[in-house]
Amino acid sequence: MMSLYFWLSLMVVISSIWLVWFIYRPLKSNAFNLEKSNIALGKQKQAELERDLQQNLIDEEVFKQAKDEITQTLAIELNQTTDSPVNTQQPVSLWLSGLAVVFLSVTSLGVYQFLMPKDAPVVQAKQAVQAPSLEQSTVELKQYLEKNPNDFGAWQTLGLVLFELDDIDGSLKAYERSYQLNSKNVSMLVEYASAIATSQNDQFTGRASTLVREALEINPDAPDALYLAGLVAVNAGQFDLSRQLWKKALSLLTQDHPDRPILEDMLVELAQIQGEAMPEYQVVINVDLSDRLRQDEFKNHYLMIYVKAAQGRPMPVAIQKIQIKDFTGMVTLTDKNSVMPSRKLSQSRQVIAVVRLSQSGAAVRQTGDMQVLSKVIDVRDNPIVHLQVE
Amino acid sequence: MLIEIGHFALVLALVFAMLQVFLPALGLIRANFSLSQLSRPLLWMQFFWIIVSFAVLMNAFIVDDFSVKYVANNSNTELPTIFKMSAVWGAHEGSLLLWALILAAWSVAVSVFSKRLPAEVLNHILIILGLISVGFLLFLLLTSNPFERLENIPLQGRELNPLLQDFGLIIHPPMLYMGYVGLAVPFAFVLSSLVRGQLDSTWLRWSRPWTLVAWAFLTFGIVLGSWWAYYELGWGGWWFWDPVENASFMPWLVATALVHSLSVSEKRGAFKHWTVLLAISGFSLSLLGTFLVRSGILTSVHSFASDPERGLFILIFLMMVIGGSLILYAWRATLMRSSNKFSPLSRESGLLINNILLVAAMLSVFLGTLYPLLLDSLGLGKISVGAPYFDAVFIPIMIPAVLVMAIGPFLRWKKDTTQRVGRLLKGSWIGVTALFFVALYLTDNIFVLLAVLLFIWIVLHSLVLLVQRLQQKGKPSAAFFGMILAHIGIAVFLLGATVTTQYGIEKDLKMTLNETVDIKGYKFIFKGVDNFSSQNYRGHKGVVDVMYQGNKVTTLKPEKRQYVTGMPMTEAAIDPSLYRDLYVSLGEELDDKSWSLRIYYKPLIRLIWLGGIFISLGALLAAFDRRYKLLSQRAVVNRRRVR
Structure with a gap:
């Protein structure tokens, strides 16, 4: 204050x-x-x-x-111009x-x-100056809830804060109060279910699964609830249902949502658990050769077209080697072109496409080889890349 | 604490606006130069504090400070930053703050760029502008405080109206407000002259460029609004005779009349009564527009914030402005006598007819907009006045205005003869007739024929005038080129508006996968609907391939969005071109996996906005005419001599 x-x-x-x-x-007049x-x-x-x-x-x-x-x-105008008193630059009196x-x-x-509200700004000004710690928040929330015991939002916030402080029992009690006051709050139901699951060694069974079902009945498109429902389904051994729920959750998340890669990885993991064929991805690479390179003198040269991991080891993940005389202008790299059976193309994410023109066709780059690289691409987008070799 | 500083800055701005009225007024009464010269520094400080206040509010949006009620009600953490910034004027309180900021900016511009105005006149003008600022800042602080805090701070804010989450809406309100508020400047010029009792050449000369700039912004603002409504509302229309659209159109019509009236008053000393009344009406209609939008008596896409108490405040303010101005006008009426005579066939008469028609057109819109509200408020029943009324009344008034508009610039000042005018225009009329016969061959639609006739009429006359003027001695002024451009803009607008209305095609269809529909030779192939999601919404995206004569023209992807708060939105997909627009809007999913789609073919619709841009540019060109600069330089020379 x-x-x-x-x-x-x-x-x-x-x-x-x-x-x-x-x-x-005073400012000068323009006279x-x-x-x-x-x-x-x-x-x-x-x-x-x-x-x-x-x-x-x-x-x-x-x-x-x-x-x-x-x-x-x-x-007339000059006549109208009243003889206004001469403007004097007399000093303004001190009292004025x-x-x-x-x-x-x-x-x-x-x-x-x-105009100022009578009580609020004092608290707010303090809040603005310094963000309270979680412990402070807990104290303030508890004080607030003593006066306002029917504020279900505040009970939910208390549940979340206590959960963050690893006070799971306290958190469950706070969520239960919130639930009793308003059992239709989807975000609270999801948080409450997570807290219960944590108290059950991450098992989404019993009350936790009931709460998730309630959340989905209220909003079938809530991504958090769908994610938890998928975990419930995994616990129950219903992998197909789980996959279905996570795919739906994935479709509801924005492209840059931080939970997206987690869900994608879990879907891959699920597929592996089920022993199913992994979803196959491919990279299409269009190569535009200059007129000079299309001439006869280059027809027996090799084009090494491959993708390599954007980070880490530089060895190719998948590769095709073609002589220019056989090249149609485009290659499609799939799992079949993977260099190692244990590291298939579809298991990769961020890669770089490379085209190398080589007279010898050797695996390692030689002096005189020409090489063009793409920007970083995501294999799971099934990307199409255009590269030009001149 | 920053919020409290922003609030206090607004209070300081109000105090400076009050001082801007009282101290210079005292100085003028007591002939104290030191006091009267305070108007400018006090205004600058007022402007500074409003900028501080505005910046604080914008910062609150950017950092998601949901302890501020206005921020919590109009933004959330998912909103992209650019829309967080434009959300400042997305609802009532912030848009009023923007209004106050623009008013202060206009006043500062007047104080800085009016070096040629005598200090005494400028101080009077700034006092009037300060008085208007006091009214608006009081309105803000007493009824529409944007810095109000919430006792219980929500973790997440609500949603900015999805209609406003669009580039068009980032710039439409500021441009429109520049026009609305800009009309305060000619109003202040007139009122200062009435107060001083000196309705002289100085006032007339220097209020014209300001009026032209305000008119240019108002035109551009209306054009932007029309463009936004076309692509954002998903109805394919560009003007709906919505009461709030009318609220901006009425001041535009009056400002158009004022621009023309000023040119006669300035050059020939005639029409002073007209000019004074038009300047007062222009700003009064701007305030009326604010009253209509903010009072809650209207329901439209624009009335996203309304409150009867606020309406009452503006109504009282409006009555004070109109009442006070008219009392002053009545008091000083004798000063506006003019002995300058002109014959019925003269440029003055042409401009007079033009003014009468523009004012009659404004009154027709005024009646159609306010009469239903009046009946309703008196309990005499509800009636609906829509496009059929406006089309039937407004258009017949404007046709003669357009005809006169093309001939007017050929007429001589004070007196002319039919023989001379006939001789001058004989060639144009032959050209118009010949081209009209060509048009007759191309179309039999009477409305299109009329529009084509008016288009040829204006363009041909404008070009003939241009050629004639270029052949004469001396280079034509920028104002002349501005006039030509603005008149051609009207012609271009007329053609676009009529052709798109008459030849536009609209089809509401139920389409299944790969179904094709043919509209004007374009094949629209429905390729299905994909789900998608974005930062703060998700929804369905339709895919429609468009083919013409076997070649693919484009793929249109209309969207149906569901915002995080549950608000639905339709986002049309448009393939624009100067010749035609192809417009697809996605409707609902129907029971058998088919979708409803609305497809439009809009010929020449772009000409509507192109015409508007021409008018705006024409006005700006005229505002920066050399004659205003010449006297400015002369003023500087005089000042040097005095020193």
Whole structure:
């Protein structure tokens, strides 16, 4: 609170200095009074009228009349120009300056005090200055819940905070209170189920699975609930159902969602558990050879087209070796082209496509070989890459 | 604490606006130069504090400070940063803060770029602008505080209206507000002249460029709004005669009349009554637009924030502005006598007819917009006034205005003869007739024929005028080129609007996989619907291949989105071109795995917005005419001499 009023006072002081500065050092006038302005404009209008005459925009007959009208208008305007009292740069009296500063300070702080909520900002200002620790939050939440025992959202938050502090029993009690107050809150149901599962050595059985089912009845498209439902299904040995639920959860997550790779890996793991064929991915590489390389002298050269891991060992994951005379312009790398049976293309994620033109066709790059690399690609996107060799 | 600083900055801005009124006014009354010259520094400080306030609010959105009610109600952590920033003006409180910021920015621009204005006049103008600022800042602080805190801070905020999560809506409101608020400047010029009792050449000359700039922004803002409605609302329309659209269109019509009226008043000293009333009406209609949108008496896509209390505040403010201005006008009416005569066939008469027609058109829109509200509020029943009324009343008024618009610039000031005009335009009329016969051969649609006739009429006359002026001695002014561009803009708009309305095709279809529909030779092949998800929404994306004469033109992917908060949205897919737009909107999934789709063929629709852009550019060109700079330089020379 103290620091807030310090800043507000500083703002008032800056404002007051600005005001007083310009009271005692007023901006210079452009010394261009109304009379001069109207005379200048009258002259300009006459010049424009003459231009209008030259451009045939006014008849010669009425030209003089229009010219007289401009003169008359100017005369009227000069007549209208009241003899305003001569502006003097007399100093502003001290009491007026003081009054202006007092008005500025009192009105701004007074209006702010009038508009400010009576109690909230004190707490909020404190909150804004320093984010409370989890322990502090627990204390404050408990104090709050003593006064507001029916706030199910606060009970849920307490459950989450206690879970983070490894107080699982406390967390379960808090979630249960929240559940009793509002059993239709999907995020709470999911968190509560997770907490129960943690207390059961990560087993999603019994109450945990009931809560997940309740969550899905309320919102069948809740990704968190679908994820947990998949775990429940795994616990029950229902792998097909599990896969179905995780695939649905995956379709609901954004491309850059942090949980996405986790779900994808779990689906792969699931497939391995079931002994099923892994989903197969492929990389299509289009290679554009320059006219020079298409000439006869290169027809027996080899194209080594492969992908290698973007990070780690540089050896190819999958490769095709073709002579230029047999090359159609495109190759498709699949698991069949994998270099090692234990490390198939479909098991890789981030790779780089490479095209190497070699006279010898040796596995290791030789002097004089030409090589082109792609940017990093994801095998699971079934990417199509275009590379140009010149 | 930052939020409290932002709130206090707004309070300081209000205090500076008050001081901007009182201290310079006292200085002018007591002929104290030091006090009267305070108007500019006080305004600058007011502007500074509003910027601080605005920056604090924007920061609150960016850092997801849900302790602020306005932020919690209009943003959440999933919202992309660019929309978090534009969410500042996504609802009532923030858009009012933007209004106050733009008003202060206009005032600063007047204070900085009006070096040629006598200090006394400028100080009067800044006092009036300060008074308007006081009204708006009070409105903000008393009824629409954007910095209100929440006692219980939510972990997550709500959703910004998905309609507003769009590039068009990032720039449409600021542009429109630039136009709305810009009309405060000619209003302040007029009021300062009425207060001083000096309705002279100075006021007329220097208020015109400001009016032109405001008019350009208003035009651009309306064009952006129309473009946004077309692609975002999924109805394929570009103008709906929505009351809130009308609320921006009415000041535009009056501002158009004002721009023309000012040119006569400035050059010939005539139409001063008109000019004064139009300047007052223009700003009053801007305030009326705010009242209509914010009071809650209207229901439309724009009325996303409404509150009767706020409406009452604006209504009182509106009555004070209109009432006060009209009292001043009545008081100073004798000063506006003009002895400058002109014959019925003269440029002055042409501009007078133009003004009368524009004001009549505005009144027709005014009546159609407010009459149902009046009946409803008096308990006399509910009536609906829509496009049939506006088309039947507005268009017949505008046709003669467009005809006069093309001939007007050929007329001489003060007096002209039918023989001379006939001789001058004989060639154009032969050209118009010949081209019209060609059009007759191409179409038999009476509305399109009329639009083509008006298009040829304006374009041909404008080109003939351009050639004639280029052949004369002396280089034509930027204002002349601006006028030509703006008039051609009207022609381009007219053609686009009529052709797209008359020849546009709309089909509501039930389509199954790989089903094809033929519209104007384009084959639309429905290739199915994919699921997808994004940062803060997920949904269905339709895939429609478009073929023309066996060649693939494009693949359109209309979307049906479901935002995290549950709000649904339709996102049309458009293949744009100057000649035609292909527009597909995805409807609902039907029981037998088919989908409903709405497909539009929109010929020449882009001309609508192209015309609007021409008008805006024309206005800007005229605003930066050399004649305004010339006097500015002269003013500088005079100042040097005085020193």
